[in-house]
Amino acid sequence: MTAIIEINELSKSYKAGKAVDGVTLTVRRGEIFGIAGPNGAGKTTLVECASGLRRPDGGTLRVLGLDPYDDRRALLQRIGAQLQEAALPDAIKVGEALRMYASFYDKPADWRAVMDEWGLADRRRARFGNLSGGWKQRLFIALALVGNPEVVFLDELTTGLDPAARRTTWGLIREMRGRGVTVVLVTHFMDEAETLCDRLAIVDRGRVVAEGSPRELIAEVGADSLENAYFALTEREMA
Amino acid sequence: MKGLANVVAVELKLIVRDPMSAFFALVFPAIMLWVKLRGGNKPLRGGTPLIDATVPMLTVFVIGLATLVVLPATLAHYRERRVLKRLRATPASRAMLFGAQWAAHMLLAVLGSALLIVIGLVAFGLTAPANVVGVLVAWLLGALSLGSIGLLLGALVPTGRAATVIGLAVFFPMVFLSGAMIPRETMSGSMRAIGDLLPMAPAVQAVRDGWAGGAPSPLTLGVMVAISIVAGGLALRTFRW
Numbered sequence: 437m438t439a440i441i442e443i444n445e446l447s448k449s450y451k452a453g454k455a456v457d458g459v460t461l462t463v464r465r466g467e468i469f470g471i472a473g474p475n476g477a478g479k480t481t482l483v484e485c486a487s488g489l490r491r492p493d494g495g496t497l498r499v500l501g502l503d504p505y506d507d508r509r510a511l512l513q514r515i516g517a518q519l520q521e522a523a524l525p526d527a528i529k530v531g532e533a534l535r536m537y538a539s540f541y542d543k544p545a546d547w548r549a550v551m552d553e554w555g556l557a558d559r560r561r562a563r564f565g566n567l568s569g570g571w572k573q574r575l576f577i578a579l580a581l582v583g584n585p586e587v588v589f590l591d592e593l594t595t596g597l598d599p600a601a602r603r604t605t606w607g608l609i610r611e612m613r614g615r616g617v618t619v620v621l622v623t624h625f626m627d628e629a630e631t632l633c634d635r636l637a638i639v640d641r642g643r644v645v646a647e648g649s650p651r652e653l654i655a656e657v658g659a660d661s662l663e664n665a666y667f668a669l670t671e672r673e674m675a
Numbered sequence: 676m677k678g679l680a681n682v683v684a685v686e687l688k689l690i691v692r693d694p695m696s697a698f699f700a701l702v703f704p705a706i707m708l709w710v711k712l713r714g715g716n717k718p719l720r721g722g723t724p725l726i727d728a729t730v731p732m733l734t735v736f737v738i739g740l741a742t743l744v745v746l747p748a749t750l751a752h753y754r755e756r757r758v759l760k761r762l763r764a765t766p767a768s769r770a771m772l773f774g775a776q777w778a779a780h781m782l783l784a785v786l787g788s789a790l791l792i793v794i795g796l797v798a799f800g801l802t803a804p805a806n807v808v809g810v811l812v813a814w815l816l817g818a819l820s821l822g823s824i825g826l827l828l829g830a831l832v833p834t835g836r837a838a839t840v841i842g843l844a845v846f847f848p849m850v851f852l853s854g855a856m857i858p859r860e861t862m863s864g865s866m867r868a869i870g871d872l873l874p875m876a877p878a879v880q881a882v883r884d885g886w887a888g889g890a891p892s893p894l895t896l897g898v899m900v901a902i903s904i905v906a907g908g909l910a911l912r913t914f915r916w
Contacts, residue, residue, distance in 0.1 A: 487764055512766040522761035525753065527692040532685045539678035540767045583765065 440465040440587055440618050441486060446495035447642075448481050455481040457642035458495070463587075468609065468619040470629040470636030474670060478642040479622045480520055483589050486620070487517045500586060513542055516580030516588040520622075526565025530556050530575055533564065534582055541583035554578040554608065570601030577608050581617070588612060591622040606632055626663035640670045679775060686749075686779035696745040700787040704737045707856070708791055712799050719860045723887065727802050728858045730795040731810070731886040735878045736855045737787035738818050742825035743849070744842035746780040750829030751838035754915070763916040773911065776829070777822045784818055805888030809881075813891045816899040817878025823906035824874060830914040854879045874902050 441463035488504035659665035795801030852870035
């Protein structure tokens with residue numbers, strides 16, 4: 437499988453200190469790649485660099501062969517992103533949002549088809565502010581896909597969802613992969629990473645502490661689950 | 676272009692769905708008109724019937740509300756709620772965002788102005804504008820120049836609440852001193868002198884000139900173009916998603 441994202445010795449600092457400190461990793465075309473780690477590990481910064489929203493301080497970064505920051509205009513046509521806490525105006529209706537987002541892209545998907553495929557047709561006239569958490573996430577997924585992207589970044593998509601809605605969202609993410617879209621998933625739920633991700637990187641204090649399939653990571657530390665492997669790798673205990 | 680028209684249409688719907696902005700742009704100016712004309716349609720010093728001064732003035736009052744109060748609040752609210760953050764991850768450019776926001780709020784002001792004109796015609800015997808093209812050009816340039824200032828406010832202010840406070844703090848002294856609320860004929864010389872320095876004054880003057888049948892002065896129109904370019908350019912440069 438070919439590499440779709442190549443990150444080499446990437447670093448990014450803020451006033452408060454180093455957020456990303458020499459990260460190297462590769463995401464392959466067509467996989468669900470997880471980025472897991474404790475709060476403040478640098479996951480979001482990593483994704484923001486890869487989607488062209490932040491300029492890294494050092495290292496190299498290629499997404500679809502492009503430099504995300506310098507070639508942002510070209511890149512944004514080919515990726516979809518649902519970033520942490522990003523939202524829509526409460527009064528916008530589902531159909532309006534999809535149609536408007538489709539209009540931003542040169543070669544969008546048919547927004548009506550996307551709306552149907554993701555089960556949003558019945559809620560076409562519902563306002564964003566009146567949707568439950570699960571339906572909001574479904575709309576976010578549809579919006580991330582309406583531009584017909586090759587890569588989708590999802591940052592903590594399932595945070596705050598009830599267990600049933602999370603499980604449904606997992607199904608949607610698998611469906612994305614089934615359509616050939618590469619998914620980069622930021623999460624701090626290990627059960628989510630274990631069931632969904634083909635491969636993942638565990639990030640701690642701005643560095644990759646392990647990379648591989650869930651099975652490989654579990655075997656690497658001789659743990660019985662990804663969750664226990666995660667705690668062994670990040671050397672943190674549950675409070 | 677089709678994409679932009681779609682975004683403008685959605686943004687205009689969002690504004691109208693918010694009862695606060697609908698009140699500000701549609702109901703409030705109509706109340707102002709009623710308050711002004713309550714005492715009868717007396718001629719002003721210089722002979723202009725009160726209604727023929729008040730409606731043109733209040734169309735600029737509406738522009739001020741839509742572009743200096745509602746528009747910055749919309750943009751800042753989008754920033755606060757991270758709507759802009761989501762947009763930033765799409766190919767939508769800041770120029771497109773500004774264009775759509777300006778156009779949607781300008782159309783809101785069109786609705787408010789049209790309402791004033793209809794009330795003026797039906798209830799108070801408003802005289803139709805003598806120089807329609809002059810009025811349209813003046814009104815549009817007024818919307819462009821004040822809209823650019825509104826975009827600049829919206830580019831900088833972090834929260835919707837702060838934007839509303841700042842917008843109102845800019846709006847009220849401006850309409851008061853620029854002759855958009857009180858006819859210039861009834862203002863003292865010093866008030867007029869201060870008002871003439873404010874960016875709303877040329878809009879009021881040009882719309883009233885056109886309504887009375889005069890050609891708007893090139894200087895007045897030029898000032899509005901200059902304000903649009905400077906404030907609009909600054910807004911684009913200082914904008915934070």
